[in-house]
Amino acid sequence: MISNFKGKTAVLTGGASGFGLECARIGAALGMNLVLVDVQKDALKEAHDALKAQGATVMAKRVDVSNADEMQELATAVHERFGAPHFVFNNAGVGAGGLVWENSLQDWEWLLGVNLWGVIHGVRLFTPMMLAAAKADPSYQGHIVNTASMAGLLTPPNMGIYNVTKHAVVSLSETLYQDLKLVSDQVSASVLCPYFVPTGINQSERNRPEGLKAEAPTQSQLIGQAMSDKAVSSGKVSAAQVAQMVFDAMQADQFYIYSHPKALGNAQTRFDAIVAGLNPPDPFAERPDIGVQLRQALRG
Numbered sequence: 001m002i003s004n005f006k007g008k009t010a011v012l013t014g015g016a017s018g019f020g021l022e023c024a025r026i027g028a029a030l031g032m033n034l035v036l037v038d039v040q041k042d043a044l045k046e047a048h049d050a051l052k053a054q055g056a057t058v059m060a061k062r063v064d065v066s067n068a069d070e071m072q073e074l075a076t077a078v079h080e081r082f083g084a085p086h087f088v089f090n091n092a093g094v095g096a097g098g099l100v101w102e103n104s105l106q107d108w109e110w111l112l113g114v115n116l117w118g119v120i121h122g123v124r125l126f127t128p129m130m131l132a133a134a135k136a137d138p139s140y141q142g143h144i145v146n147t148a149s150m151a152g153l154l155t156p157p158n159m160g161i162y163n164v165t166k167h168a169v170v171s172l173s174e175t176l177y178q179d180l181k182l183v184s185d186q187v188s189a190s191v192l193c194p195y196f197v198p199t200g201i202n203q204s205e206r207n208r209p210e211g212l213k214a215e216a217p218t219q220s221q222l223i224g225q226a227m228s229d230k231a232v233s234s235g236k237v238s239a240a241q242v243a244q245m246v247f248d249a250m251q252a253d254q255f256y257i258y259s260h261p262k263a264l265g266n267a268q269t270r271f272d273a274i275v276a277g278l279n280p281p282d283p284f285a286e287r288p289d290i291g292v293q294l295r296q297a298l299r300g
Contacts, residue, residue: 001188001253002086002141006031009082011074011126013065013118014092016043018199019147019192022243023089028056030247035078035085036060038092039207064209065092066113071121075129084133084142087250090122091147091192094204097224098217099298100160106212107161113212115165116172119146123176127187134186142187143250146173150195150260153267156283158224158294177255190249194242195260196235223297227290 002008010027014020015036024034028051036051038044041062048060059081063070078085094114096107123144130142151159152166173191180187208214217225242259249257258264269281284291 002143002250004141005087005247007033008086009033009035009078009084010087010089011035011037011078011085011122012087012089012091013037013063013122014147015060015089016040016047018091018239019194019197019242019246020089020091021047022240023091023246024051025240026243026247027087028054028058032087033057033082034059035074035082037063037065037074039064065090065118065121068117068121071118071125075125078126079129084129084140085126086130086140086142088122088126088130088142088144089147089246090119090144092118093147093149094207095159095162095228096205096214096221097159097162097228098221099158102218102220103161104215106214110208110212111161111165115162116168119169119172122146123172127176127180130187131184134184138186140186143253144176144187144189145192145246145250145257146176146189147192147194148173150193150258150263150267152191152193153264154270154283155280158220158227158298174255188253190246190255190257192242192246192257193259195237195258195263196231197237197239197242197259198232198235199239220298223294227294 010032012020012024015024016038024036027034034051034056036044036047036058039062044060044062048058052058061074063074065071092114094111096111134140134142146169148169149166151163152170155163170191173189177189180189237259245257273281
């Protein structure tokens with residue numbers, strides 16, 4: 001929970017675009033110190049310069065969040081310049097789809113590295129720093145927000161590798177919240193579960209490391225990419241709106257942050273089936289036409 005953001009420090013991974021950049025813009029307007037972290041060099045410089053021109057104090061770091069050494073260097077640099085941060089947004093993420101057995105080892109290493117290990121590194125490096133600050137200063141307030149997805153609460157087909165990483169982030173975040181409540185009233189956590197929001201994640205292949213380059217895509221992966229492009233680009237909720245939800249949640253100490261609460265009906269159906277011991281329900285019950293199209297495309 002953070003009641004006042006002025007003069008506080010925010011660390012934002014994936015900070016050069018999407019939710020990260022929009023949260024940085026809000027933070028700048030509220031008078032926060034900003035640490036922008038991203039792997040996109042040009043976009044990072046552009047974001048840094050734009051926010052600095054608005055009068056914000058900005059530090060930009062090109063970091064691969066999956067790399068433990070680079071994340072350690074980031075944490076050290078943040079502490080040396082600003083002390084313990086108050087808002088840590090473990091937000092960097094990439095996407096890939098296809099039938100789960102068709103994903104290559106490189107696919108798994110890339111998505112697990114960014115989507116899960118990036119969050120793990122952010123949690124393990126910044127949480128102790130924040131708790132130490134809280135112990136030293138009764139007025140200190142800190143909040144960690146981890147970006148998962150509605151795919152962390154559902155199991156949509158043909159995107160299993162992404163689902164796995166996001167389910168893990170939800171579990172990690174829930175446990176982090178509970179663990180923090182055991183030891184401090186000054187540091188808390190939230191998990192962001194967006195649905196389809198135009199952020200550019202459907203084009204994340206552009207940032208794939210050379211050593212983890214994809215093999216020739218399979219038919220299921222091409223189909224998954226096309227469906228993702230259509231769904232993400234047609235999203236009606238903006239990244240800026242979601243960023244405001246993040247700040248509202250921090251002020252209210254609200255754990256779950258949903259961009260599309262109506263999508264929770266699918267989650268409820270899934271949870272009911274789990275409790276009842278039933279087989280996983282039809283993921284296309286509300287949109288059977290999509291299910292028909294996907295089956296025809298994969299079997300054709």
